[in-house]
Amino acid sequence: NAGVMQNPRHLVRRRGQEARLRCSPMKGHSHVYWYRQLPEEGLKFMVYLQKENIIDESGMPKERFSAEFPKEGPSILRIQQVVRGDSAAYFCASSRLTDSANVLTFGAGSRLTVL
Amino acid sequence: GENVEQHPSTLSVQEGDSAVIKCTYSDSASNYFPWYKQELGKGPQLIIDIRSNVGEKKDQRIAVTLNKTAKHFSLHITETQPEDSAVYFCAASETGGFKTIFGAGTRLFVKA
Numbered sequence: 001n002a003g004v005m006q007n008p009r010h011l012v013r014r015r016g017q018e019a020r021l022r023c024s025p026m027k028g029h030s031h032v033y034w035y036r037q038l039p040e041e042g043l044k045f046m047v048y049l050q051k052e053n054i055i056d057e058s059g060m061p062k063e064r065f066s067a068e069f070p071k072e073g074p075s076i077l078r079i080q081q082v083v084r085g086d087s088a089a090y091f092c093a094s095s096r097l098t099d100s101a102n103v104l105t106f107g108a109g110s111r112l113t114v115l
Numbered sequence: 116g117e118n119v120e121q122h123p124s125t126l127s128v129q130e131g132d133s134a135v136i137k138c139t140y141s142d143s144a145s146n147y148f149p150w151y152k153q154e155l156g157k158g159p160q161l162i163i164d165i166r167s168n169v170g171e172k173k174d175q176r177i178a179v180t181l182n183k184t185a186k187h188f189s190l191h192i193t194e195t196q197p198e199d200s201a202v203y204f205c206a207a208s209e210t211g212g213f214k215t216i217f218g219a220g221t222r223l224f225v226k227a
Contacts, residue, residue: 004158006158031213033213033215035217041219041220042121042204042217042218042219042220043159043204043217044217045214045215045216045217048213048214055213056213056214091158091159095213102147102208102210102213102215103149103161103164104149104161104215105161106151106158106159106160107158108156108157108158109157109158
């Protein structure tokens with residue numbers, strides 16, 4: 001079981017370029033979450049997705065950010081026209097559909113640097 | 116919505132001493148409280164969790180306590196070791212809910 005796989009681990013972009021971050025959930029997990037971590041800060045919820053559905057995107061900026069979790073393939077967090085303030089670590093987590101507690105398994109993160 | 120506050124932001128202890136990290140939450144509907152450990156350059160890893168139907172849970176050197184009335188919960192690490200040095204996050208969520216809200220984190224330094 002490979003766990004939650006994120007790539008790339010490190011991404012450097014110039015202002016105005018696009019960043020695409022990918023996340024493959026753990027086997028058997030149908031829920032994907034994206035969190036953003038600014039340097040020296042905590043984890044801020046961005047978006048929650050199930051296959052082909054965005055369930056809650058209340059933590060995602062209204063402009064330039066989008067997320068998807070297609071029927072086939074990984075979840076993608078897309079940031080258009082990046083700015084320096086987008087520099088952060090972006091963590092993906094997945095969980096199993098359950099009536100019980102929502103136990104999150106995190107990936108190793110993708111660290112975005114905007115020059 | 117839920118708000119989780121965590122203290123202290125930094126904690127330095129001598130190897131062998133105990134470390135305590137405290138969190139409070141605001142939403143009385145929250146009933147699941149996990150703790151995550153994040154080492155440098157890695158993603159957060161679940162180390163222990165507690166549900167609202169119990170007041171305390173222990174796993175070797177780590178324990179969590181929960182006071183639902185006061186809406187606070189704590190992480191206790193005994194006999195700390197240098198490898199315990201990391202950032203620790205508390206979190207709160209609602210059973211059957213999807214949104215897990217994290218505290219700001221505590222950076223723990225264990226001095227050998």
